[in-house]
Each structure stands twice: as structure tokens, then as C-alpha cells.
Amino acid sequence: MNVTLRQLRVFEAVGRLKSYTRAAEELYLSQPGVSMQIKQLESNLGIALFEQLGKKIFLTEAGHELYQASRIVDNQLDETEQILEDLKGVRRGRLMIAVASTANYFAPRLLAVFSARHEAVTVNLDVTNREGLISHLEANDSDMVIMGLPPQKLELEAEAFMENPLVVIAPPDHALAGKKAITIQRLQEETFIMREPGSGTRIAMERFFAEKRAQLTTAMEMSSNEAIKQAVQAGLGLGIVSLHTLELELEMQRLVVLDVESFPILRHWYIVQRKGKRLSPVARAFKDFVLEESGKILQYPLLRT
Amino acid sequence: MNVTLRQLRVFEAVGRLKSYTRAAEELYLSQPGVSMQIKQLESNLGIALFEQLGKKIFLTEAGHELYQASRIVDNQLDETEQILEDLKGVRRGRLMIAVASTANYFAPRLLAVFSARHEAVTVNLDVTNREGLISHLEANDSDMVIMGLPPQKLELEAEAFMENPLVVIAPPDHALAGKKAITIQRLQEETFIMREPGSGTRIAMERFFAEKRAQLTTAMEMSSNEAIKQAVQAGLGLGIVSLHTLELELEMQRLVVLDVESFPILRHWYIVQRKGKRLSPVARAFKDFVLEESGKILQYPLLRT
């Protein structure tokens, strides 16, 4: 179809007003200008769109069909234009975030606040493991990723926005509970429930103990923090998890944080995205929001045990 | 929106193929040609549609929106083009016919046959009185009109396509039933059930008797042929109607046609349309069909009584 949008718009006006002259006025054109557009359109389509009987013009059947079509097309484009207009601002948009599973304990709260402020923004949150996060970054199908340990391989931009203290947890009735300044030495007498190799927490932990030249006994490996906490509660051993995951358990006194020397291991949470990625206004706004306000919103439990 | 269809189509190809170069190949363009169209489009919209990360390109959210829109627009136009293509031929289309109420006894049969031959054609039949037909012609909202007596006032083209004999009817037990060569003189002794003034049949009748210098006694006026036939059957008087309306009654011997001298009054059925009206292919086909084949399809009852 060799038709131009201009032709369709002129045609729509003529069809609506049933007059070349008035359409010309509406469009700030001369009457012959309109005549020519219509003629051109008719010749492009190879079919008559108007019928003139005396002074009045009528749409032919083909004209009626095209009239409907041009209204639909016009509306579609108007609508899209509106959407794009919104997208330029923060008003509307989709925010696609992926977070490490550990971040699941606070990320939803951040998103909830952001989402409440920007009602027309659709938020999409994927909670996944480290591997999943990396593939998100590679496929570029998230606006950004929240994780504790940005991978080195990819070219990324990572900004820390919050502390992420790793602490040693034990059941409340554990021999070490309540003890002050437990040494790392002492810890080596205990057995530990660990995250799976490759997990951010696990990597950080191993790095820490390697530095301290200590070696821990691994009782079992669990692939989620939830599982570790359950196992520790059940007395199967000690655990090391992010303090952020403990809010409830500390409050309910199901678990205690041990006061071990050099602890907590201080890590950070990072907002990560591919280098050079152009953020949408919504993504930009979310990032600013996290960098500036996450501290206020997420007050994690005090370290006092 | 200052967007051109060309831009949308190029954009659609790039969005679909996720590559400027391959889109260029598909469209038989150079790669810079595509680049420029997209750039133009983006600047028209004031928003980025693609994001390039390394070698790969991705649609931005705005790009996704526009992609959907351009597919819708494209489909709409394709569909319309198909419809218009059909309309050029006889395959599809709408046929709007208005017929005089008397023609209601045969017009549906014509339309049924035509409609069976052209399945994708929507047929619209309005059965109305003379006044209604004239307003159809004035408003140009029918393709053509079938009537017995084209009005003089409007500039019309009328073509006769079939005889329309007006006959005198009586109940089977009437004194004149079966009589040969009844004189018009004799008719004046009877009373008649007439159509309302202004009806085509009434006008033709009055013209006929004025010519013969005869005057009929009007018992009552009815606004439909059906009512006249009922009244005649009930013995309220004689009637004059188009032979076409009698098929059933003659066969069931509810009514008889009298053998009156100079009868039947020979009139014709006309296909009528406004002078200069351009017929759609479907309308053209219907007109030809009626002119050529109506005789074959409509064999009305013989005059023998």
C-alpha cells in the first residue's frame, strides 16, 4: 500500500466533514491541496473513495472501509504517542529488577515504596541466584540488578548503597550464645551450615576465613538462607548469613547472633548494570531512589544481641 | 506525530530482525539508509527506540510500545487493502437495494439468486413505499431502486426490465368470475378496493381509467396489496393489483383474475438510480443480472384464468 499518513489524515478530514473545502480550512490548506491528496490516494488504491452527486459528496463503500481504517490507525498512533510521552517522564513505565535471593528480604520493601510513589509504573521483580543474575546482565533484560558481589568478568557499573553485614547465627540455647568476643579459633570447633559454592555469601565467607587462616567444618550445604536458618534452629550447626535475613527470627528469639571477633563481615549491597547502559527515566528514578533513600527505609535490626 | 509509514515499516523490520544490517537486506536498502530512518524516527518521537550494548541491539521499552503499534497499523492497512482489493471486483461488497412494496413479491427471489452467486456480498433490502424510495434516491443511500413508476422530478436513469401487468381481481364466487371479455362499462357497476393516492399502482390505474373515460367507485382505500387481497377475498369489492402479487392466491384459488377488455394494464418494473451515479462493481453486476436474467427467474402465473 503506497499510501502516506498525510493522505489518510486528509482523507479522514474530508470523510468526516463531507467537504473538500471545509477539510482544507481545518487543515490550513488550499482546497486544491486537498483535492490532490485525495486524488493521489484514490490512484494509489486504485479505487474511488468519494462519489460526487451534484454539490454533495458521499463516501463510496471503499471510502467507508478506508475511513474506518484511517480512524483506527490514527487512534493507534495517538495512543502510542501518549504512551511514549509518558515514558519520557517517570509517570509510566516498566521497571525490571533482578535481585539476589538474599536481597529478597529487603528488596520488596524498596519496590513497594517506589511503586506507591509511581502508580503507573509496572514493577517486575525476579528473585534468583547468582547465576540467574549474571544471565540477566548478559541478556540485558533487566534494568538493573541488586546483588552483594558483582562478578568481575562482565563490564559492569556497580554502586554500593547499603551495608550488608554477615553474622554468625546460632540457636538461643547454644553454648556460645551470649558469650562475648568469641574467637575465630573457637569457631573452628563448631560445624557450619553453608550456602552452596558459587553463592555470593559463600564466596565472601571463604575469602574471609582464608584471610584469617582459619578452616571451618562444613556440616551441610543448603541452597537458600531460609534452609540454613531452619537447620541452625534445629541445632544442626552454626550458620553465617546476612543480617538482613534475620529480622523475624531475632525478634521471635528463634536465633541469636554470636559476638565473634572481626564480625560482622562487612560487605555491601550493590546496584549493578551493564557498562554503558542507558537507563529509562523510570530506571534512573529507581536507582536514585535506592541510592538516596534505602537507608531510611531499611532499618535493619541492631547488632546488639 | 510527525512519523511516516516508511519509518514505521523500517522500524518494524529492524525491531523484528534485531539488526540494522539484516533489515537493510530485507528492505533492499543500504545499511545507512536504515540507520537514518531510525534516527529520524527517534528524533521525531523524541525518545530512543533501540539500545545498543556491544554488538547487539535491544528494543527499549518505548521501542516495544512502538513495535506493537506499528504491527497493528501495518495489519490494519494490509487488511483494508485486501478489502479494497475485493471491492474492486464483485467478490465482496454491500448491495443496498430499495424496492417498492409491490416488488416485494419478486425482489427477494432475485436477491436470493444473486446472493447465492456472490457469497461474500452483503445484501441489504429496504421495502418501502413510493415516498421512501424517493428519499432513498435523494439521499443517495441505496445503490439502486426498483419501482414501477419512476418520478419525473429528479434526474434519474430508469431502465425497464420486466413487465408489470395490473389485473382486476375478484373472489372466485363473484358474478363476473369466468366471464369472457368483460367491458369496462360493466366494471363501473362494481365497487373497488384501491391503494392509497400517491401509490404507483393507484396512479397508473387512475391514468388508465381517465384515458378510457371511465369512473370507478371506490369502496375503500388500503395501503398495502396484502390488505386489498384480503378485502377482495372477503367480498368487499374488486381490486386492481400487480399480477406479481397473486401467485399464491391464484394457485389456492382464493382469488381469480377477471378477463376485462384492454386488461391487463401493461406497465413495467424499472431499475432506477440517480443520473451520473457511479455504480460499484457489485451494483453493476446486480443491475446486469436483473436486466438479463430476471425473466428466467421470475416466471409469473399465466394470465389464463
Add this chain to the structure above:
DNA sequence: TGAAACGATAAGTAAATACTTATGGTTATA
């Protein structure tokens, strides 16, 4: 590390587009 793939940019151009004014021919209308 070097070649290949990809998109961006620059410069140039033939063609078309989208108008304009002027004018002519019909058709209603007062």
C-alpha cells in the same frame, strides 16, 4: 591481535512531495 561484523556519520543527489495561485466547469439557491 587482527579480521570480520556492526552501526554511525558525512556528503551528495535524483526524485517526489506537498504545496501554492489561477482558473474553469457544475450545481444549487435566492
Add this chain to the structure above:
DNA sequence: TATAACCATAAGTATTTACTTATCGTTTCA
């Protein structure tokens, strides 16, 4: 019947469009 309203046509033109080829810079991958 004159006039006003309406659309068609003709001729002319500035601008824009839609390309092209040539070239460059970056990224990926063998």
C-alpha cells in the same frame, strides 16, 4: 437567471525525502 458554493485541473516551485557511496569507530571472536 445570476450568483455563490463547490470541486477539478493546470502550472509552477521550494522543500523534503529517501536514498546512495565512502569512510570511521567499536566490538566480538577466532
